[in-house]
Structures are given as structure tokens and as C-alpha cells.
Amino acid sequence: MSESSSSNQSSQLTRRHFIKNTSLGAAALGLSPVVLPSAHAAKAAGNRKLKVGVVGLGGRGSGAVRDILTADPNTILWAVGDIFEKPLQKVAKFEKKYSGRVDTDGGKRHFVGFDAYQKVIDSGVDIVLLTSTPAFRPLHFEASVAAGKHTFLEKPIALDIPGMKSVIESAKKAQSNGQSVLTGLVWRYSPHLMEMHKRVQDGVIGEVLTTSSSYCGGGRPNKMPDIKYKPAKMPDMEWAQRYWQNYLELGGDGALEFMIHGMDRMSWAMGDGMPVKCYANGANIHPVKGANAWDSFNLRYVYADGRTADFFGRQIPGSYAPSGDTIVGTKGQAFVSGSAASIIVDGKTIWHKKGGLGYVNEHRIFTAHIRKGEVYNDVVDKHKLATSHIIGIMGRTAAYTGKLITDQQIMSSKDVLLADIKNLNFDTPFKPRESAVPGKTPFV
Template sequence: MKSKPGIDRRGFITKTALGTIGAAGFLTSCSGTGSKKAEVQLPKLLNQAPDGKVIKAGLIGCGGRGTGAAINFLDAGPNLQIVALGDVFQDKIDNCRAKLKEERNVEIADEKCFIGFDAYEKVIDSGVDMVLLCTPPHFRPAHVEAAVNARKHIFMEKPIAVDPVGARSVLASAKKAEAAGLSMVSGTIRRVQKDYMETQRRVVNGQIGEITGASIIRNGGALWYRSRQPQWTDMEYMLRNWVNFCWLSGDHITEQFIHEIDVMNWHVDKIPVRAVGWGGRQRRVTGDQYDFFSIEYEYDNGMRTHCAARQINGCTNKKVEQINGTKGYADAAGKLYDLQGNVIWEYPYPEEGDTASEWNVTNPFVQEHINLVTSIRTGKPFSDAIAQVNSTLITIMGRISAYTGKDVTWEELMNSDLYLGPKTYAFGPVPGIPEEFPLAGVPNTAS
């Protein structure tokens, strides 16, 4: 079967790992004419975007993360404004307006607050220069496409899709945005966090040798949930409880664990050719998602990586981002070890209160907006969209394998017509999406 147009099977992360940051001037590397490559260096990251003309932004998706992103944007530099809000729920708009007023003394005019499934179109058309896309991820592909078509710069929260159809849509939009000179920054924060960046720089420069694999774990407690209320329709219940429904969030392997898997992809610099996954559910009380995942990714050179995540209260919580090499291994958050387990380098965090140190780590939720605003004001378009498409697809690959109990190849993923969720949106019944979690070995709508 002929593969659909998409990301090249080999080396597709290479162009988007170090290279994407370099495109905006945040990271540079060069190769000489000989066999030895120049060592990758990190420049000084800006702790505030440069001044310039006012940049007006519209927020689409006014929940907790969206409101937080709006505040992060305002903190990124001078002359930045949030001027429009869009959501499907009035209470989300009201809470966001109150928070912006309380914390940053920002008032949003009534006529710039839009309610409904088409609110994103109204925000995009409200005279803004850029948009912050922070709705449940199911809606991200359509919102990205509309923003690019309207020639708006974009901040898009992770993940960028919940299914292969959506991911390929964002890929097409990203290519169109690049041709139009638009900047697109995504919410995979580790790639703009200096301690992670410095660790990755040392790994790519060979300090732990050639990469041989990775062990990636994120274990934590259960996420929030909303019990169904008698007055809610199916659609309202699902939207208010979105982190517990796969069609809206992609399950926690895609919605949350993407941070750690993205770090792995950044270091490994290859795509897996196959995913072999396990998962299950014991504790969740709403929705159709799993409590835990365990995925083995296989690569074309025989390398394997293992990724596992759990969201169950009362268990051991642990985060591991270990990158293995021929000379040692890395804790991607700021340490390198030799093969005997001895620390050979550790990120030199400054003393508390030392604000002048070059090793200070800017809040990455603000740093991503600093980078975006800087790219706009300096006229140097920047995009990390393809990197987030890559990482999103790899999490989906693992989720499908766990849901089905079958191996999933990259070629199968890129040819998949899997689309999750309804094709039209209205408050009322949502047919075809039962509140039942998938059983491995049994056909299901989420796979």
C-alpha cells in the first residue's frame, strides 16, 4: 500500500530537534567540511522578549491551562495584550476574565468574548495578531488550520491532535505556515528549559557516547474528573470531563506523558518503526481511558526504548527520563553518569536569590512565549510544530497498540484513517462514543 503524504520514515526528528531552535537563533550548530562536526553550543536565552509594537493575542479555550497560558504570554515581554476570549462555556469565560483582572489588571471587553463551537473563528477574526490555542486537543487541528489560513501566529498547547488524521492535518498546516512566514510554538516545554537544553547539548556532543536506548517513566496520582450532572447533555458532560475521554484528550499517554516521550524523541533523534504496548484500567470512575500504559518502541537499527505511565492514587510516584549510551547515561533533567553510575556532570543551578547567574532557568511556560514573541518582533519566523507532530504521533502509536493488544508499525500509523470524535458539534447526544474503555484483543472505536 502506498503511504499517505506525511513525515519521512527515517530521520524525521533530526530536522526538528536541535534544528528547530536554531531556526529562531536559540541554538546553533554547524558542520565543517571535514569528518568532525563542530560542537553544538547554547546561546544565552532571553529572559524577556524585546520591546516592539503591540502584539494582540486572542485566547481560544479559557480553562485553567488556557488562562495560565494567557498570563504566561503577558509575562513574556512589554507591549503584549490579551484582547479576545473564546470558549463554549460562559463560566469559563467569566473565570478567565476575573483571573486576568485580578492577577494582571487586564480587562476584556464584552464584545470581545465569544461563546460557542464557532468562537475560535470569531476570536481569529477579532483583529488579533496571534492566537493561543488551549482547548481540549481534539479541536486543535481545525483551530490550527483556521489560524494559519488567517495568517495568525500561533501558540498551541500540547498535544496537537488525538488521532492520525488530526496529526497529519497539523503537519499540512505547519508546512503552510512556514511558507507564509508564520511562527508556531507548542507547549512541549522541556525543549525551551535551559537545564534540559544543556543536558541534551552535552548528549548530542557525545558525552555519553552513542545512544543505545532509553527508559522513560511518569507515575503519578489520578487526574481530576467531573461527575455527570442531571442537567448536562452528553456533549457538555464530555467537554467538562474532557481529560477522561480519549476523543477529547488522546488519553493520558498523549495528553500528559507526551512531555517525557518528547524528551526521549529529542535525544534519540530517530522514529520507532514499531510499538508494542500494554495497558489497562482499574480505578478510573468516569470516561473511557486507561489508568496505565507500558510501551516498547523498536527502531530500525535494533534499538529499543521503554516508556511507562500510571495515574493511580496511593502508588509510588516517579519520573524517569534516562537516556542510555555506550559511555554512560543521562538524566535528561540535568545529570550525566558514567557506566558505573558515578555523576560526571550536573547542571550548575545557582544559589537561591542569585538572579544574575547565566544558569538561571526561566519558567519554561513563559520561555516558550518569550521565544515566540522574539521571533515575531525580530522577523525571524520560528516553528517547532513538526517536532510536536512527531511526538504526538508516537504517543498515539503506543496508545493504539495498548488498546488493541497488537503491534503497530509506523507505516500503519501513517496510513491510518482513525478519526476520534463526532464530525459535527452540538450540545445534545454524542452517538457512537460509549463511556466504555477499550479491551485489548477486542475491536473498539478508539483504535
């Protein structure tokens, strides 16, 4: 089917029918359908204090602690863990800001090391915030679910397809056991975008034909110094953990670590269906010596009904850095530009709204479900955000290889970016892969 035929397909395959038949599910993953809570129904937390533990107290971990304490005034910070000791100093700031809502037993529930995640999980918490280096997310999530905890997963929730399948299986187990799961794709919880997409889903702009999304920044986050400045006695793994955003193996590249937000908005607009193929371009325009993560991606996705969606992302200092969406329907368009969203029909703006990101709102929704005894799960249920991550991996793979990648191909990938992650420590050897070269890098 040609890409130009998308507009002719809208009368044959409606958007609602498309969503129903192509959303990530049993067929895409070869997994059994999600089981709703039955024998293990969720127990309502009511008004009791909810004990929160955080694994990984970097910038996003600190933010997640603030977000959940702000969202639910009857939560307390109970335990903290990180592979490094210094981030735990932030607990003192939480104690000042949230008086009476930090109880780590005088620091006895401060845990340091690669096994800190398990100690936080076992400390008596109700909710675990998983915000450490993303490479560890599937392992930590599996442990949290096994211990019966409600879990927040910062994005990205997995970096390769084997890891993604592990996360989906864990999410299904959590749902069956009555445990709630929330991811960190905060645009989904931004009130103005929630309202706009509700209008789009209700057909205000007709059937969605195509979407173009962008997510750009003015530079790489936590840009690594030249590798020559690594202290001679510092293990390679320790250096890599300190600058994980620069490494494919630890952060998933910019496509997963940063640009996933824009790909998620694109997927949202397209109905969260799984595209059937992707071809792409990308580059390391301003490479960081010793690192392998790219700074630019251009992705084209094709859906089963012939519709297409495009994504553009880059992290280059001094460059124009747009973040937004253009959603084209049979009756009109919807636009997102930064904090503003608009809907235009017949050349007239019929709706416009501004708003902030949903950092606090997502935790408000999350804890409200826990208190009511209702299971919330946006990995495989509410938004199926596993799909957005697989789309990201698919796009990254298409760009790396320079090949056309199908949905069946990407789901067959056996590529594990970092092996034996359960047994990692600072003495584990670490040698990053060479930066990908399109047309030469093979599909695994």
C-alpha cells in the same frame, strides 16, 4: 533485527545518521518537504504591541495567557473565547494582575460558544493561543493559519492520525506564509534540560543506545464523577466537554493528554527519529464509570537500527509517581529525575543542574522570533514535535489492540475519534466508545 543487537549497531549507524534518515518527514507522511518562507517572508513585529487572543480559558488556557504576558511585556490580551461562559470571568483577574495589559473593549471581545474560536481569530489579534478541548485543535489551527495568525498549540495537538496529518499540513502552510507556530511540550524549553540534551547531542555520553522514560501522576486530572450524577437535563455532549480528560474522543486518553510529556522527552533523547515498531501493554486499573480513558501504559519502541526505548506511565492515586529519564550511551549516562538532571561518565558526575519547566521560556522564544521577523515552527521544523505525538498515538494503539504496530501501519490509520467536529454543539449526541480490550480491540 533483534532488539539485543542495538549496541552492535552503534558503529554501523551513528546517531546523527539515524536522526537524519528517520526523523518524521516526507517519507513517513507521504507529504512534500517543508517549504521555508520565501515569497511570504515573515514581517517583523518590532517593538509594537502584540495582540493576543485565547481560545479555551480553562486551567491551561489561563496559564498560557500568564506565560505569554510574562514572557513579553509588550503583549496585551485582546480577545477571549470559550464554549462555556463561566471561564471568561478569569479576565477580571488578569486585569488586576497585568494592569493596563488587558483590552477586550469592555467585554465586547468576550466570545462564548462552539464558534468562539473563529470570533477570536477574526478579532484583530496577532497571536492565537489554542488551549480548548484537544479534539478541536486541528480545526482551530487550520482556521488560525488561514487567517494569517501566529499560533500557540497546547498539547496534545491532535488525537488521531487524520487529525495529525491536518495539523502537519497547517504547520507547513504557516511556515510557508511566515507565521510562527509553538506547541505546549514545555520540557523542551526547560533550560536545564536544553543544556543537558545539548551535551548529549554533542556526544558527551557517546552514541545513545537506549532510553527509559516515565511520566506518572497521583491520579486522573479532572476525574469525572460517576455518570449517574449527570443532571437529567444536561446534554451528553455538555457533560463530556466538562470532563473531557476522561474521554478518548476528546482528550486522546492519558497517553496523549498527560503522558505525552514523558514520551516527548524519550523521543528527544533518541534523536526525534520515528520508531519502526511498537508493542505495548496498558489497562484501566481504576476505571471511571461512564468514561473510557485508561490510567496505565507501558510502551516498547524499536528503531530502525535495532535500538529500543521504553516508556512507563500511570495515573493511580496512592501509587509511586516517578517522572524522569535514563539515557544510556556508549560512554556514559544522562539522568532526569523531576527537576534535576545529571550526566555521569566513568562512574563520576560530570554535570548536574536543577530547573523548572519552560512555560515562560517557550513563549519568550516564540515572541522573540515574531518580533525579529523570523519564523519559528516546532511542529515540523525546530523539534519536529509532530513526531512525539505520532509516537504517542502509535503507543496508545499498540496498547489498545495488543498488537505489534509498525510505523507504516500507524500512518495508514483512518480512525477518526470524533466525526464532523466542525458542526458540534451541545445538542450533538455523544456516546463514548467502550474502553479498549487488548487482544480484542481491532486496529483501524
